[in-house]
Amino acid sequence: MATTANHFSLSLSTKQATTNSAISKPSFNYPYNYLPLVQKSKFISPYSLSWTSRNSFELNSGWVSASSAGRGQRSRICASSAQVMDQFATKTEPGVPTIVEVDLGDRSYPIYIGSGLLDKPELLQRHVHGKRVLVVTNETVAPLYLDKVVDALTRGNPNISVENVILRDGEKYKDMDTLMKVFDKAIESRLDRRCTFVALGGGVIGDMCGFAAAAFLRGVNFIQIPTTVMAQVDSSVGGKTGINHRLGKNLIGAFYQPQCVLVDTDTLNTLPDRELASGFAEVIKYGLIRDAEFFEWQEKNMQALMTRDPNALAYAIKRSCENKAEVVSLDEKESGLRATLNLGHTFGHAIETGFGYGQWFHGEAVAAGTVMAADLSYRLGWIDESIVKRIDSILKQAKLPTAPPDIMTVDMFKSVMAVDKKVADGLLRLILLKGPLGNCVFTGDFDRKALDDTLRAFCKS
Amino acid sequence: MATTANHFSLSLSTKQATTNSAISKPSFNYPYNYLPLVQKSKFISPYSLSWTSRNSFELNSGWVSASSAGRGQRSRICASSAQVMDQFATKTEPGVPTIVEVDLGDRSYPIYIGSGLLDKPELLQRHVHGKRVLVVTNETVAPLYLDKVVDALTRGNPNISVENVILRDGEKYKDMDTLMKVFDKAIESRLDRRCTFVALGGGVIGDMCGFAAAAFLRGVNFIQIPTTVMAQVDSSVGGKTGINHRLGKNLIGAFYQPQCVLVDTDTLNTLPDRELASGFAEVIKYGLIRDAEFFEWQEKNMQALMTRDPNALAYAIKRSCENKAEVVSLDEKESGLRATLNLGHTFGHAIETGFGYGQWFHGEAVAAGTVMAADLSYRLGWIDESIVKRIDSILKQAKLPTAPPDIMTVDMFKSVMAVDKKVADGLLRLILLKGPLGNCVFTGDFDRKALDDTLRAFCKS
Structure with missing residues (x-):
């Protein structure tokens, strides 16, 4: 040709x-x-x-x-x-974010980038809809940052209740069986359409949590808190969500935009060299x-x-x-x-x-x-x-x-x-x-x- | 209260x-x-x-x-x-549809209603995107109408190739396992983003096919051909798609609009009284x-x-x-x-x-x-x-x-x-x-x- x-x-x-x-x-x-x-x-x-x-x-x-x-x-x-x-x-002052806007009309949202941003609850809380939050994370990230994120979501805001679901870590778990665990948790917790999903982790967590948010009750709000370079520079931004099929990557999913992306660069301190x-x-x-x-x-x-x-x-x-x-x-x-x-x-x-x-x-x-x-x-x-x-x-x-x-x-x-x-x-x-x-x-x-x-x-x- | x-x-x-x-x-x-x-x-x-x-x-x-x-x-x-x-x-003239428009801006679409509409290939074919079609139907409807629909899709249009997936019939199969069969078929058939899914059946088929179309490759076109009163008067119109969870109905899904809805009232001739x-x-x-x-x-x-x-x-x-x-x-x-x-x-x-x-x-x-x-x-x-x-x-x-x-x-x-x-x-x-x-x-x-x-x-x- x-x-x-x-x-x-x-x-x-x-x-x-x-x-x-x-x-x-x-x-x-x-x-x-x-x-x-x-x-x-x-x-x-x-x-x-x-x-x-x-x-x-x-x-x-x-x-x-x-x-x-x-x-x-x-x-x-x-x-x-x-x-x-x-x-x-x-430029880098702890707790002061640089903001990059993703301009998508009524689905526009900010990306906050900076050090110490998880110590600023107001950044996160302004994007939480409803009183109930589901944090989706994995077994590697949960021990490191789950408490910090729950604190950022609830500090000074006692009406908020936070559930979490901790998934296996790794691309091989980016599948329908694992995704169903998010739905199970959301439904068993009786979350309703006014809840907010929070993705805490790398690209796999962000893609799965985003797709779960897109499909749960036909769509609830969600927030991305990426903790890897991969997720911070790419996968958390732009609304591509989904899971793998045994025959190919990301073949099942949705275009679904988050309410905001919060990149706390301090989370990279715990990232293994190979993932960096x-x-x-x-x-x-x-x-x-x-x-x-x-x-x-x-x-x-x-x-x-x-x-x-x-x-x-x-x-x-x-x-x-x-x-x-x-x-x-x-x-x-x-x-x-x-x-x-x-x-x-x-x-x-x-x-x-x-x-x-x-x-x-x-x-x-x-x-x-x-x-x-x-x-x-x-x-x-x-x-x-x-x-x-x-x-x-x-x-x-x-x-x-x-x-x-x-x-x-x-x-x-x-x-x-x-x-x-x-x-x-x-x-x-x-x-x-x-x-x-x-x-x-x-x-x-x-x-x-x-x-x-x-x-x-x-x-x- | x-x-x-x-x-x-x-x-x-x-x-x-x-x-x-x-x-x-x-x-x-x-x-x-x-x-x-x-x-x-x-x-x-x-x-x-x-x-x-x-x-x-x-x-x-x-x-x-x-x-x-x-x-x-x-x-x-x-x-x-x-x-x-x-x-x-x-009013009722075979092959001449009444048209009801669903007005949703750039996602608007027509509902064609009438007798003998499946004998008018041009109605269906004008809404097919790409060269490849996947008909999603069930074991009850397939023997009755699958050949007729394939004929309507392909008559005078030899470039179109049609795959089909025949699911078990009934609300109890409106679940993730059954939905995965649609994805499996689409992926194994190497369908791409320019394909069209066609839902041929009642509300269960329409809801599952619509959700599969919403999520396959993050969204492909689809057409509704409802064959029950329930689907013709309600579920095929308006873009609500989804599947059940063991704890509740339609808890996982998407708002996703079809390209058109084609209601051939002749299909009701085979509908059991109780479903009517x-x-x-x-x-x-x-x-x-x-x-x-x-x-x-x-x-x-x-x-x-x-x-x-x-x-x-x-x-x-x-x-x-x-x-x-x-x-x-x-x-x-x-x-x-x-x-x-x-x-x-x-x-x-x-x-x-x-x-x-x-x-x-x-x-x-x-x-x-x-x-x-x-x-x-x-x-x-x-x-x-x-x-x-x-x-x-x-x-x-x-x-x-x-x-x-x-x-x-x-x-x-x-x-x-x-x-x-x-x-x-x-x-x-x-x-x-x-x-x-x-x-x-x-x-x-x-x-x-x-x-x-x-x-x-x-x-x-």
């Missing part, structure tokens, strides 16, 4: 200025090497998104090209690392698909992130949430643009499903999948070799895998990828890199032989 | 003229004893709905009272039964809560309905759908008004759950529940004894139960009613009749002793 011209590669050249709804409040200064774009004439309406054919996606409004927009910003990248840290130092790194795979993703400056910042600051520098972490989380919020605001239900957030995920989901849920963390599978997507993009002639090398280098800095596990075969990839949610009328579509750093396409128009070559290059059989 | 004044009793005095979106196309003439109201000044905006307190519901706009509006219409009730049938005879009658419980409900003229029509025509007069059935279905469409358009997510469609259902759900799912048909339980709601309304002094008697009489004409089964105890009612979806912050709210025929309230403000008296009057222990 021939490749086709795809304007989407231009459209995603840099972070676009949209309405400022997805931009954080001024309490948080931008670091030296990121200047917000204010080209308001480049505002993207969600209505400008369209399908050119059944297989590829483009944006129709006038776009600033990667080269012209990129130059102006990159010219500012000249300050020293010390200056970065000085600027960070002015897993989350950075999604941080890196934002840089690759739409935010070259952020990627360059990560290349300079990955060591600070790996050593849990609180300012570096807070910045990476905030900037990731800004990217996610902007994309979700433009395309909540994944008509097109939002699919680009799945760079590396189709390969990654195949690894998670084929290798067995929970063998690798989600971010580890996404990291290997990102390398595979980059390899395919390079084989198609869509990106320079330098980008492939930079991706390999940054993932290695983050101690993330750069190839799938040996167990994966070409056939295993193909059979799982066939049930991917991005398949349309039988045709697999992928997010691939195209053009300078920070550009991608979402398309089914690519040479299938190149995909076969990529799969063979990464699989022993 | 003292009863409080509640303006809602006035608000639901008669069918209101709204925008004409919920009014059928002119191909269908109104019978002699029903004249459409055209008081456009009485348009109800959904924004006029509000909660006066946490426990009761009122409408704030100016309302025509039951007495003043009713007189004008009732003065026309003078024609003979023969005339009714003559007028009906002009079960559906009439919901028809009677519309009359009681908001459409006194329709109730009076039913009192005159119940024998025609019971003997399956096609014109009487078509009219009852159409007028029921108009009532349902109007209510759903005003209050899709059941903030208040829509709850009134649950007259008798809180008692009825307790019977279904306590007696065992499937022991009685849903409409049979609703019939007994309606008698109990009327009894409570009478004990509260909210309705005349004449209404209680008319309800008893019409239900007996329809061969429906007028009391719960002997197995039900006061405690069984209370324990199931405690997890009803209409409980708010622990307080049970009920739909009760108040005022002249055709008026109801949705309220938690009623004397609990009267409820106890009603339960004791209908239970042996």
Whole structure:
């Protein structure tokens, strides 16, 4: 199949200025090497998104090209690392959140990011509906943070009663049987439509609690308190909820938005190193698909992130949430643009499903999948070799895998990828890199032989 | 607890003229004893709905009272039964649908009602998205209508491929295990987001297929082809989908609207008598809560309905759908008004759950529940004894139960009613009749002793 011209590669050249709804409040200064774009004439309406054919996606409004927009910003990248840290130092004040708004009309909500936020009950309590709360968490997180969250929910508010349900920890329990335990608890506790569900944990807990909230009595309010980097930078934001099926990831679920997302960065202090790194795979993703400056910042600051520098972490989380919020605001239900957030995920989901849920963390599978997507993009002639090398280098800095596990075969990839949610009328579509750093396409128009070559290059059989 | 004044009793005095979106196309003439109201000044905006307190519901706009509006219409009730049938005879033409629109903005959809509609492939095919369809049906309906529906989906349209999943028949299979069979089939068949689910059957099939469509890949299109009176007049319209939990009915689900509802009245030819009658419980409900003229029509025509007069059935279905469409358009997510469609259902759900799912048909339980709601309304002094008697009489004409089964105890009612979806912050709210025929309230403000008296009057222990 021939490749086709795809304007989407231009459209995603840099972070676009949209309405400022997805931009954080001024309490948080931008670091030296990121200047917000204010080209308001480049505002993207969600209505400008369209399908050119059944297989590829483009944006129709006038776009600033990667080269012209990129130059102006990159010219500012000249300050020293010390200056970065000085600027960070002015920003993190315990208990004072940075706020990123997710702009979805009457379903808009804030993401609160900061240290010590669980010690500020008023933040959480203003988003609790009704008098009854169900905290959904797991056996790992409960001993660490359940009491703290119950205190934040009830302090000075004796009318609130809090139930909890503690699930097994891990991706392999993200299934219908485990979900039923949430419904059982909610129903046995006689919760009604005015209750609030609270997801306390990583991405698995957030996805399951969110789907339970969407389906319990046909929908109750819920709040996300993500405690992993993965959940804080990605899965808790944007309303994708669901569970796995034995044949594929996240095949059953709902688009259902929370009342708020509360990211207390202190919860990362207890996160194991491997899970910390897993989350950075999604941080890196934002840089690759739409935010070259952020990627360059990560290349300079990955060591600070790996050593849990609180300012570096807070910045990476905030900037990731800004990217996610902007994309979700433009395309909540994944008509097109939002699919680009799945760079590396189709390969990654195949690894998670084929290798067995929970063998690798989600971010580890996404990291290997990102390398595979980059390899395919390079084989198609869509990106320079330098980008492939930079991706390999940054993932290695983050101690993330750069190839799938040996167990994966070409056939295993193909059979799982066939049930991917991005398949349309039988045709697999992928997010691939195209053009300078920070550009991608979402398309089914690519040479299938190149995909076969990529799969063979990464699989022993 | 003292009863409080509640303006809602006035608000639901008669069918209101709204925008004409919920009014059928002119191909269908109104019978002699029903004249459409055209008081456009009485348009109800959904924004006029509000909660006066946490426990009761009122409408704030100016309302025509039951007495003043009713007189004008009732003065026309003078024609003979023969005339009714003559007028009906002009309306039903095979293959020509009456259309009732459900007005929900960009989620609006038509209800097609008529004889021979499954012989008109174009009706169905215009609402199919993508090339692949999954028909969800049961072991009773499949032998009767599956081939016919597959033909309607594919005739002249060879690109469409149709899968099917045939579930066990009955309310007791409306559970998560059965729902998973739909997901299994969809995933094993590698259906993607551009597929269409088709619900072919009664209320159980419609509710389960709709919920599966809502959750599969976070939402795919679906079409309702209801084959029972219950589904045609009520459950297929309005987007309430879901499954039962062992502790209560419909506790897990979604609000999810179909692309269209296709009611081929010929499918009622194969419906057992007891199921036919079960559906009439919901028809009677519309009359009681908001459409006194329709109730009076039913009192005159119940024998025609019971003997399956096609014109009487078509009219009852159409007028029921108009009532349902109007209510759903005003209050899709059941903030208040829509709850009134649950007259008798809180008692009825307790019977279904306590007696065992499937022991009685849903409409049979609703019939007994309606008698109990009327009894409570009478004990509260909210309705005349004449209404209680008319309800008893019409239900007996329809061969429906007028009391719960002997197995039900006061405690069984209370324990199931405690997890009803209409409980708010622990307080049970009920739909009760108040005022002249055709008026109801949705309220938690009623004397609990009267409820106890009603339960004791209908239970042996």
